Amino acid sequence: MDLLIRPATPADHDTVAEITAQAYLQDGLLDFGESDAYLGELRDVAKRAAAAEVLVAVEHDRVIGGVTFVPSGGPMADIAGPGEAEIRMLAVERAARGRGAGEALVRACVDRARATEGCVRVVLSSQRTMHAAHRLYERLGFVRTPERDWNPLPELDDITLVTYELTL
DSSP, X not given: OOEEEEEOOGGGHHHHHHHHHHHXXXXXXXXXXXXXXXXXXXXXXXXXXXXXXXXXXXETTEEEEEEEEEGGGOTTOSXXXXXXXXXXXXXXXXXXXXXXXXXXXHHHHHHHHXXXXXXXXXXXXXXXXXXXXXXXXHHTXXXXXXXXXXXXXXXXXXXXXXXXXXXX
């Protein structure tokens, strides 16, 4: 596969926004579908890019996926603390899945974390139903950290995110 991982440019933002939004919608990951408030966050790539690093997977000059890398507990971090980087909003368009783009994006985040002074760990949150993603994380050496599992909407009992970490 002719795959390139690179930082997103402003020209990529709309494409990454739609890939991410559609991945979450098509996979049933938004409890409230099109009216889910988190959909706006997923589509706001410019906001993410201003606070973290958005990377894209490009195949044959076409963006097919994206991820947000949050170094050292930056403002986009959900669970990262001091000395930790965080991976957020990993998405690959449905038609391009299974060809290594997701793995390449995660590996690029791990490489960036290793290059970040003082970073000793990479963390991430995932939904319980994202079994393919869990297999990917575990294959790359991430381990479950149930003590860090959390609920982004405490008023709703059934939304618990599972967490993983990779010690560098």
